[in-house]
Amino acid sequence: MNGFIVENGGLQSSIQDAGRKGFSDIGLTQSGAMDELAFGYANFLVGNPFNTAAIEIALGGASFRAKSEICIAICGANMQPTCNGHSIALWQTYQLRRGDVISFGFANEGQFTYIAVAGGFQTPFAYGSYSTSLKEGLGGIEGRKLKSGDILPTLGARCPVDRRKLERKFIPKYPETITLRLLKGYQETMFDAQAQETFFNSTYTFKGEGDRMGYRLSGEKVIPSATGILSEPICYGAVQVPSHGEPIVLLKERQTIGGYPKIGSVIAVDCFRLAQLKAGGKVRFKEVSIEEAQRATKAFYAFFKEQEA
Amino acid sequence: MSRRYQIASELSVIVYFGNTIDPLISKEVQKAYQALKANALEEFYEIIPSYASLMVSYDVIRFDFHEVCERIEKVIHHAEEITMSEPKIVTIPVYYGLEVGLDLELLAYEKNLSVEEIIALHTQELYSVYAIGFAPGFAYLGEIDERLATSRLANPRKVVPKGSVAIADRQSAVYPTQSPGGWKILGRTPTSMFDASYDGLSLLHVGDQVRYEPISKEEFLRLGGVL
Numbered sequence: 001m002n003g004f005i006v007e008n009g010g011l012q013s014s015i016q017d018a019g020r021k022g023f024s025d026i027g028l029t030q031s032g033a034m035d036e037l038a039f040g041y042a043n044f045l046v047g048n049p050f051n052t053a054a055i056e057i058a059l060g061g062a063s064f065r066a067k068s069e070i071c072i073a074i075c076g077a078n079m080q081p082t083c084n085g086h087s088i089a090l091w092q093t094y095q096l097r098r099g100d101v102i103s104f105g106f107a108n109e110g111q112f113t114y115i116a117v118a119g120g121f122q123t124p125f126a127y128g129s130y131s132t133s134l135k136e137g138l139g140g141i142e143g144r145k146l147k148s149g150d151i152l153p154t155l156g157a158r159c160p161v162d163r164r165k166l167e168r169k170f171i172p173k174y175p176e177t178i179t180l181r182l183l184k185g186y187q188e189t190m191f192d193a194q195a196q197e198t199f200f201n202s203t204y205t206f207k208g209e210g211d212r213m214g215y216r217l218s219g220e221k222v223i224p225s226a227t228g229i230l231s232e233p234i235c236y237g238a239v240q241v242p243s244h245g246e247p248i249v250l251l252k253e254r255q256t257i258g259g260y261p262k263i264g265s266v267i268a269v270d271c272f273r274l275a276q277l278k279a280g281g282k283v284r285f286k287e288v289s290i291e292e293a294q295r296a297t298k299a300f301y302a303f304f305k306e307q308e309a
Numbered sequence: 310m311s312r313r314y315q316i317a318s319e320l321s322v323i324v325y326f327g328n329t330i331d332p333l334i335s336k337e338v339q340k341a342y343q344a345l346k347a348n349a350l351e352e353f354y355e356i357i358p359s360y361a362s363l364m365v366s367y368d369v370i371r372f373d374f375h376e377v378c379e380r381i382e383k384v385i386h387h388a389e390e391i392t393m394s395e396p397k398i399v400t401i402p403v404y405y406g407l408e409v410g411l412d413l414e415l416l417a418y419e420k421n422l423s424v425e426e427i428i429a430l431h432t433q434e435l436y437s438v439y440a441i442g443f444a445p446g447f448a449y450l451g452e453i454d455e456r457l458a459t460s461r462l463a464n465p466r467k468v469v470p471k472g473s474v475a476i477a478d479r480q481s482a483v484y485p486t487q488s489p490g491g492w493k494i495l496g497r498t499p500t501s502m503f504d505a506s507y508d509g510l511s512l513l514h515v516g517d518q519v520r521y522e523p524i525s526k527e528e529f530l531r532l533g534g535v536l
Binding site: 021022024025026027028029030135136137138183185186213227228230231232233235236237238242243244255256257258259260265267268290293294296297298301302305 | 315316317318319320321323328329330342346354355356357358359360361362363364366368369370373374440441442443444445446447449460461463464465477478480485486488489491503509510511514
């Protein structure tokens with residue numbers, strides 16, 4: 001068999017691709033890589049199409065043993081990866097031999113790291129995706145986080161390009177303070193001028209209250225003028241504000257429908273940056289136009305599409 | 310009926326058909342949903358219907374906001390001819406004991422009703438399935454008697470047990486799996502709402518009708534319910 005055996009699943013590792021599409025109408029969450037940028041680069045480095053299943057390691061502590069020759073790339077938070085005890089670099093390809101063990105410590109900056117393998121992981125395909133939805137127990141390996149003994153089969157073996165390395169200028173940083181571009185929502189009228197001013201002029205703290213579903217931010221309260229709206233579909237990045245007044249940014253494993261007022265939506269490429277924010281990190285919001293929002297997100301996907309061509 | 314197109318995000322547009330729970334509005338949403346599903350599946354990532362709105366997620370490389378609105382309007386415009394089938398009626402057994410009806414006493418206090426009166430009001434209606442969402446198989450049912458109408462919890466629960474039968478505003482629903490949630494909980498059902506063995510994965514589908522049937526603790530346990 002080509003592939004990995006999970007020696008230690010760490011705090012929370014799971015199989016993810018870019019997410020589940022087309023099942024939201026029966027309530028299945030989108031799921032997928034929390035940071036599509038690091039995920040995309042990992043796949044790019046090993047010569048995979050953008051949407052190829054990879055391992056997502058949250059926080060750290062995981063280790064894997066190669067059952068065959070495998071070409072890998074590790075991108076995202078620096079969890080000080082080692083191969084047989086020797087440090088290995090992120091943001092480049094690495095050729096593993098049969099029996100090699102790669103291990104991860106804990107991230108000092110960022111939250112998520114991706115391991116892509118040439119050819120991708122051939123784990124079960126569920127509802128149109130390889131992604132694991134942990135909350136719902138669907139997809140991936142039995143819908144759960146990876147644990148010791150799990151087998152992750154792969155196709156590829158040798159690296160497509162000898163030591164492909166990401167140019168330094170492309171390597172993202174994971175600062176402790178970030179500004180998120182927000183497209184104001186259709187429920188903005190439920191937030192009066194003062195509430196909006198508070199929202200855009202405050203610095204929020206991510207205290208670690210959150211998971212793949214969404215991140216709750218603490219700080220100045222933004223009180224909507226009504227407690228609920230008629231339940232309606234929720235998009236990626238939606239910032240909902242329950243009556244406790246603290247904004248929640250909804251991410252990959254969000255519910256598909258909800259009834260809390262929304263002040264707007266954080267654009268996708270900034271949601272990827274938010275996903276990497278560590279507990280204690282600070283967030284500010286900045287309003288953006290639809291044209292600018294679409295330009296930014298379009299550029300992101302067009303970049304990866306070009307790499308595939 | 311007039312439709313309103315609004316930006317939800319840079320990747321999705323929401324179309325409003327109205328802003329109330331109304332069987333006629335819901336029918337418009339369902340027709341538009343079916344037409345979009347049938348004609349435009351390749352172009353859109355997601356088409357999610359709800360009570361009075363429908364959201365479409367799209368490829369930002371292919372469409373800008375104005376182009377996508379025009380495309381959707383063109384498809385929906387032809388949806389008028391779709392004929393809807395007769396609703397299926399599904400009975401859901403519910404155990405309304407205080408150990409599973411976590412908010413029964415709170416609601417009784419708020420509404421100045423007895424627990425028995427709450428159960429009677431909750432089981433007397435034939436509800437319509439207006440939307441599926443929030444979680445796999447989570448069906449939004451309307452409308453509960455206005456004497457039961459209630460706000461969501463100010464601080465949502467981090468853990469709502471699987472099978473919890475709950476209400477919020479004038480809606481009712483069953484939590485298909487353990488999840489966070491802010492609706493007030495009246496009881497628990499042993500019936501699975503979402504299962505890979507079900508046709509279409511979900512017990513309920515938009516357009517179906519539901520009746521809650523009160524059962525004893527013994528019956529709940531016999532049917533596989535978990536306390």
